[in-house]
Amino acid sequence: MTELPHANYLAGLLKSWSGKPVRPLSWLNDLRARAIDRVSQQALPTKRDEEWRFTDISTLTHLPYLPSRPETHLQRHDIDHLFLSEARIRLVFVDGYFQQQLSTIQNSDDLIIGNLPDFSASHSSILESHLTQYAAFDHNIFAALNTAFLRDGALLIIPKNTTIADPIHLLFIATQPEVTSYTRCLLIGEAGSNVTLVEEYAALEQFAYINNSVTEIALAANAQANHIRIQRESKQAFHLANCSVALAHASRYLSTSISLGSQISRYNLDIRLAEEAAECSVDGLALISDNQLADTHTCIDHVKPNGTSHQQHKCIVDGSAHAVFNGKIIVRPHAQRTNSSQSSRNLLLSKTAQIDTKPQLEIFADDVKCAHGATVGQLDPEEIFYLKSRGLSELSARNLLTFAFGAEIISRISIPSLRQQLEQAVLNQTQSN
Amino acid sequence: MIHSNSVPVLTVQGLRASINGTEILKGIDLTVKSGEIHAIMGLNGSGKSTFAKVLAGHSAYEVTGGSVQFEGKDLLELPPEERARAGLFLAFQYPIEIPGVANTQFLRLAYNTVQTQRGREELDPLEFDDFVREKMKLLDMKSDFLDRSVNEGFSGGEKKRNEILQMALLEPKLSILDETDSGLDIDALKIVAQGVNQIANKDNAMILVTHYQRLLDYIVPDYVHVMQAGRIVMTGGKELALELETRGYDWITENKSSTTGAIA
Numbered sequence: 001m002t003e004l005p006h007a008n009y010l011a012g013l014l015k016s017w018s019g020k021p022v023r024p025l026s027w028l029n030d031l032r033a034r035a036i037d038r039v040s041q042q043a044l045p046t047k048r049d050e051e052w053r054f055t056d057i058s059t060l061t062h063l064p065y066l067p068s069r070p071e072t073h074l075q076r077h078d079i080d081h082l083f084l085s086e087a088r089i090r091l092v093f094v095d096g097y098f099q100q101q102l103s104t105i106q107n108s109d110d111l112i113i114g115n116l117p118d119f120s121a122s123h124s125s126i127l128e129s130h131l132t133q134y135a136a137f138d139h140n141i142f143a144a145l146n147t148a149f150l151r152d153g154a155l156l157i158i159p160k161n162t163t164i165a166d167p168i169h170l171l172f173i174a175t176q177p178e179v180t181s182y183t184r185c186l187l188i189g190e191a192g193s194n195v196t197l198v199e200e201y202a203a204l205e206q207f208a209y210i211n212n213s214v215t216e217i218a219l220a221a222n223a224q225a226n227h228i229r230i231q232r233e234s235k236q237a238f239h240l241a242n243c244s245v246a247l248a249h250a251s252r253y254l255s256t257s258i259s260l261g262s263q264i265s266r267y268n269l270d271i272r273l274a275e276e277a278a279e280c281s282v283d284g285l286a287l288i289s290d291n292q293l294a295d296t297h298t299c300i301d302h303v304k305p306n307g308t309s310h311q312q313h314k315c316i317v318d319g320s321a322h323a324v325f326n327g328k329i330i331v332r333p334h335a336q337r338t339n340s341s342q343s344s345r346n347l348l349l350s351k352t353a354q355i356d357t358k359p360q361l362e363i364f365a366d367d368v369k370c371a372h373g374a375t376v377g378q379l380d381p382e383e384i385f386y387l388k389s390r391g392l393s394e395l396s397a398r399n400l401l402t403f404a405f406g407a408e409i410i411s412r413i414s415i416p417s418l419r420q421q422l423e424q425a426v427l428n429q430t431q432s433n
Numbered sequence: 434m435i436h437s438n439s440v441p442v443l444t445v446q447g448l449r450a451s452i453n454g455t456e457i458l459k460g461i462d463l464t465v466k467s468g469e470i471h472a473i474m475g476l477n478g479s480g481k482s483t484f485a486k487v488l489a490g491h492s493a494y495e496v497t498g499g500s501v502q503f504e505g506k507d508l509l510e511l512p513p514e515e516r517a518r519a520g521l522f523l524a525f526q527y528p529i530e531i532p533g534v535a536n537t538q539f540l541r542l543a544y545n546t547v548q549t550q551r552g553r554e555e556l557d558p559l560e561f562d563d564f565v566r567e568k569m570k571l572l573d574m575k576s577d578f579l580d581r582s583v584n585e586g587f588s589g590g591e592k593k594r595n596e597i598l599q600m601a602l603l604e605p606k607l608s609i610l611d612e613t614d615s616g617l618d619i620d621a622l623k624i625v626a627q628g629v630n631q632i633a634n635k636d637n638a639m640i641l642v643t644h645y646q647r648l649l650d651y652i653v654p655d656y657v658h659v660m661q662a663g664r665i666v667m668t669g670g671k672e673l674a675l676e677l678e679t680r681g682y683d684w685i686t687e688n689k690s691s692t693t694g695a696i697a
Contacts, residue, residue, distance in 0.1 A: 381492070382529060383529050383531070385489075385490075385492065386528070386529040388490075389489050389516075389525075390539075390543035390547075391547040392542065393514055400531075400539070400542065405533065409533075410533070
C-alpha cells in the first residue's frame with residue numbers, strides 16, 4: 001500500500017533531474033548518471049527497515065518538492081548575524097547554491113577552499129579519487145539522490161603539514177519554501193594537516209523544505225580535523241544528512257554535532273578508522289521540543305589495531321518530541337588493542353517526550369577495551385537538592401541543570417562566539433517553561 | 434566561643450525522622466547559640482549525616498516528630514531554598530558535580546539569589562569577580578577555580594574548599610559541615626579549617642559533623658556531642674573529642690546515663 005506513493009514521489013524527483021552537464025566534464029556527469037540510476041533502483045525507507053525503525057519519513061512522500069532554484073536576492077546584511085567573528089574564511093551556500101558575493105575566500109597555491117565545480121577540471125584526479133568514495137550511494141537512497149543532483153558544494157583541500165589557524169565556516173542557508181536542496185561538502189586533509197571546520201545549516205524563516213546533505217571527510221596520515229556541525233534548520237524543515245569519514249594512520253577526527261532545528265532530522269555519521277592508531281572523538285547534542293524528531297545514527301568502524309574512539313551523545317527532549325540515537329561500534333578481527341567508549345545520556349523534560357537509544361557493539365577482536373552506557377531519565381533529585389540548598393528555587397535549579405546538561409557538550413566547542421550563540425540557544429529553549 | 438548573653442540560633446526538640454519507613458533520628462535535642470561551634474561525632478550509621486540533611490530539608494527524609502526553631506522560625510515548614518535564604522548552610526559531604534556550568538556562574542547565581550531575598554543589591558559579573566576573588570584568598574584557591582565547571586574533576590580537597598567558599602559568600606547564620614574533613618590530606622584540612630575559623634564570628638554558629646577528632650585540632654569546638662542510634666547520648670567540651678579518639682565509642686553506651694545532659 002505504501003509503496004505506490006513512494007514510487008510516485010521518486011518518479012517526480014527523477015523527472016526533475018536534468019542530464020545536462022553543469023560543466024562539460026564527463027567524470028562528474030558519469031557520476032551523476034550512475035547515481036540517478038541507483039535512485040531508480042531503490043525505495044524510500046519505511047519503518048519496516050531496521051535502520052529507520054523509529055523515524056517515519058512517509059510525510060516526505062506527500063511533499064513533491066522540486067529542486068531549489070539558483071537565484072537569490074540575499075544580501076550580506078541579511079545573514080551577517082550568522083557569521084562567526086573568528087572565521088575569516090567563509091563559504092556561503094543559499095538553498096544549496098554557492099554565493100561568491102556572500103563568501104570570503106583566501107586561496108593560496110596549495111590550499112583549496114571554494115566551490116567544487118570550480119575545481120572539477122583543474123583537480124579532477126584528486127576529486128575523482130575522493131568524491132563519493134566514502135559516502136557510497138549504492139544502498140543509501142538519500143546519498144544517491146544527493147549525488148544525482150550534485151552541482152555546487154564546498155571543497156577543502158588542506159595541504160600537507162599545514163595548520164589552518166582560524167576556523168573555516170561553511171554556511172548553508174535555506175530561503176526558498178517547499179523546495180529540495182542538495183548540499184555537499186568534501187574535506188581532504190593531507191598528511192599532517194590540521195583544520196577546524198564549522199558546517200552550519202540555518203534558515204532565515206520558519207517554513208517547510210527538504211535539505212539533503214552529504215559530507216565526506218578524508219584524513220591522511222597524522223592529519224587532524226575538528227568538525228563542528230550545527231543543524232538549526234527551520235522547525236518545519238526536513239534535514240536528511242550523511243557524513244562519512246575515513247581516517248588514515250594516526251589521524252585524528254573530532255566531531256561535535258548540535259541538532260536544534262527541523263521537524264524531522266536524520267544524521268548518519270559513519271567513521272572508518274581504516275588504518276592503525278587512528279583516533280576519533282564524537283560528541284553530539286540534540287535539543288528538541290514540540291513535535292520535532294531528531295535521529296542520529298553513528299557507526300564507528302575500527303578496522304586496524306590501536307585505534308581510539310570516544311563518543312558522548314546527549315539528547316534533551318521536551319514537549320512531544322522524539323529523539324533517536326543508534327550508536328554502532330564495530331571492532332573488526334584485526335583491530336586489536338582498540339580503546340573505545342560510548343555514552344548516551346538522555347534527559348526527558350515532559351511526560352510526552354520520547355527517546356529511543358540503542359548502543360550497538362559488534363566486537364570481533366579479543367584484546368580490546370570497550371565501555372558503553374546509556375541512561376534515560378529526569379533530573380537527579382540530589383542535584384536539585386544541592387542547588388536548592390544554595391538558595392535557588394526549584395525552577396531555577398531545574399533550568400540550570402538542564403542548561404548544564406546541554407552545555408557540557410557545547411563547552412567543548414573551541415570557538416568562543418559560536419559557543420556563546422549555542423549557549424544562548426540552549427538557555428532560550430530550556431528556560432522557556 | 435560561648436557568650437553568656439547570646440541568643441539561640443537553632444533549637445531542636447525531640448526531632449524524629451525516617452527514610453523509606455525506617456526511623457533514623459529517634460528524638461534529638463540540641464540548642465545552638467550564636468558564636469558557638471558544636472561538633473557532632475559518632476560512628477557510621479549513628480544518624481549524624483541524616484541529622485544534617487534533615488536540617489537542610491532533604492526531601493528523602495520524613496520528619497515524624499519534634500520541632501526545629503531557626504532564628505525564631507519553624508524550620509520544618511520551610512522548603513530547602515528558603516532555609517538557605519534564611520541563613521542555614523549545609524556543606525555537603527559529597528558535593529555535586531555540574532559539568533557545563535562554570536563555577537563563577539553558579540556562585541554568582543547562588544549569591545545573588547540569596548542577596549535579593551535578604552533585600553540587598555545583586556552584583557554584576559565584574560563586581561562579583563572582585564568579591565569572590567577576595568573570599569578565595571581565605572581558602573588559598575587558584576583563580577582557574579572560577580572558570581572550571583562546578584566541582585567537575587575537582588580533587589576531594591578542592592570540592593571541600595569550594596563548599597567553604599560558598600559558605601563564605603552566602604554568610605550563613607548557621608553552617609552545618611557534614612564530614613568536611615573526610616578525604617582531605619593534612620594540608621588541605623589545615624586550609625579548610627583556617628577558612629572556617631576566619632568565617633566564624635560571634636554572630637554566626639557552626640555544627641561540625643565528623644567521624645574523627647582530627648578536624649577538631651584545627652577548629653576548636655565549644656561543645657562535643659556524641660550520637661548513637663539516632664540520639665545524642667553524651668555532650669561534653671572539646672576534651673570529649675580527645676577521649677573518644679583514645680577510648681573509641683564503646684564505653685559511652687555503658688556510661689551514657691551518667692553524663693547525658695551534663696551541659697544541656
